[in-house]
Amino acid sequence: MINTINYIRKSWNMAYKTSIRNIAYSFTDLKDLMAKASPFRSGDALAGLAAETYHERVAAQFVLADLPLKVFLSEFVIPCEEDEITRLIIDTHNKAAFGPIDYFTVGEFRDWLLSDEADAYSLAALASGLTPEMVAAVSKVMRNQDLIAVANKCEVITAFRNTIGLKGRFSTRLQPNHPTDDPRGIAASIIDGLLYGSGDAVIGINPATDNPETVLKLLQLIDRLRQHYDIPTQSCVLTHLTTTLELIRQDAPVDLAFQSIAGTEKANSSFGVNISLIEEAYQATLELNRGTEGNNVMYFETGQGSCLSANAHHGVDQQTCEARAYALARKFKPLLVNSVVGFIGPEYLYDGKQIIRAALEDHFCGKLLGLPMGVDICYTNHAEADQDDMDNLLTLLAVAGCTFIMGVPGADDIMLNYQSTSFHDALYIRKLLGLRPAPEFEDWLVKRGIFDRETGVLQDKRKGLLNVMNF
């Protein structure tokens, strides 16, 4: 290579410099380099972190590619004394697992990931040796097809009442939201979803209110349905962890504890959580011991831009912040992690192109770090995106081996007012790629006459669940 690229280490302060085609570039520190190397998105521009020009971005990618992975173990984008997530990342790093690749640069890491040496087995063994910043860095020098190819090699399996993440399987969260939490409205959407084969990842309601009594009623509703029809799946009402903890104390039927999380202590604090609160909820939910196939009891949601939105990003780009949230998630061995990628709005991800890129990054980073990664393939009405963009993303993510997506009636969430994927969308991709629901759930669908075992498609006449509305 004719370009001279080097990074000059000055004790703990590093200067990242290069000269390419007689243009000199310098980046003030690791987080500046990471931000400038990020494929363009509106949130980084809003934060004033994005590269000024196209060529500055590529120059940053050149410098990042030559950076030894080891640097991420001695230089931190957010100082450990300021942030408990940084401390968690340092404390949980597995040096032995990192050993086989500890001499790699970011660029060599990318090439290795694409080589045949990186397979499901070696990637699983490596996961605990990777930090979120390493994974974010390598994603920044990868094209969409690289992100898809590598993520597809990962296999992350979790279980509660069914088994999620097996090769050849593709799961859905049934999302039956209703603007006033009306139990009959929610039940109607659940039945429609089940009859369309949706709900093996979880039947998960976003309540319109955090009121514990309402949440309890919704938990009891799904639990009654599940037991009555003997459905091998889990339920969740996506309320704040403190509400879930309160309900656990009242013996509510809590399968999974949910929480939105982000990649900095300050952002999590704006969500009203920290590591010790999550640990408390994790232990309390584990003790209920309601899983039959396994005991992964946590459900986390994340999304690029949440740290910036909470003014808690410490000058770190939004994709790196997002990857840091996965370090927090994996501490609690979640059943499901969901990047709600397009929900945040165009000031963070402007259009279909940015949403698609971000979703592929999140799925890749999550999988590499060992998480059961799903994506809410979605957009709001003020983003420059439409259902065609979601079709593209759905197809790309399913090829990449995405663990699960949402199932929303007609893709239109009438409570949260945004568009996601429909029950039909999941059937489209399952049929196209020969993917099937979680095995226990698939057996149930066949037994109930909803799916045909041979073809994996819907039976013509399926009305076995209808008497349920009589309550």
Added chain:
Amino acid sequence: MGALKNRFVKNDLYSDLKQFTQARIAVGRAGCSMPLNELLEFKMSHAHARDAVYSELDLQLISNELKVIDMEHYILKSKAINRSSYLSRPDWGRNLSDESFQSLKIYPRKGYDVSLVLADGLSASAINQHALPLLHELVPQLGEMGYTLAPLILVQNGRVAIADQIASLLQASLSIIFIGERPGLTCPDSMGAYLTYDPKPGLTDESRNCISNISVQGLDYITAAERILYLVNESMSRKLSGVLLKEISGGQEKEEDKRLT
């Protein structure tokens, strides 16, 4: 919409479930996919929502109607010069343009109880439809209660927090901004009202109280005005707003009002 039924569409046998929810359930299928009729209905809803995002304040109409109720008013602009910069730069939508800022700064009469602001937000058509009917309910009652009103400010490409700047320039104790909410597929033109005590730049959502979903399908003008008046009285007598007021007033504010633009 004409029925586009054909023999390739399989209907669901449980369409009676539709009575329980507005969600798009029991829509049937063509192969595994959405029937075309459903797909076009969805696209039409999305088209209305997109058009609402790009709609503009009908300044002439609003101005004329404000004259009818004898309301002094001024038209100002935010720092966002068009919709695309409005959508990608929330910080610009929260601040007045230099010219607008100066004009308000040199405005001679200062010191009021309540400053009213109308902003397009994410749906100018919501403001075009709902702002005046609501003001017809609200303004006379505010007057009867003895509150002094600052001149009403109409803002193009404004976000909620721009009312902080406006009201602090006018030295008002309380600001109420009426703003177009993010359009949904079910309702592309609902309006929200955000109330802030002691408004000044730099405040965040926790300092505000919100009445949302003012629309034909949602909250009607009379109820919305009642709720706003209740909040105004509580806020002015307790000299606070936001989370603290919500706790004191015991959940008068509906939970759905948490959706912010």
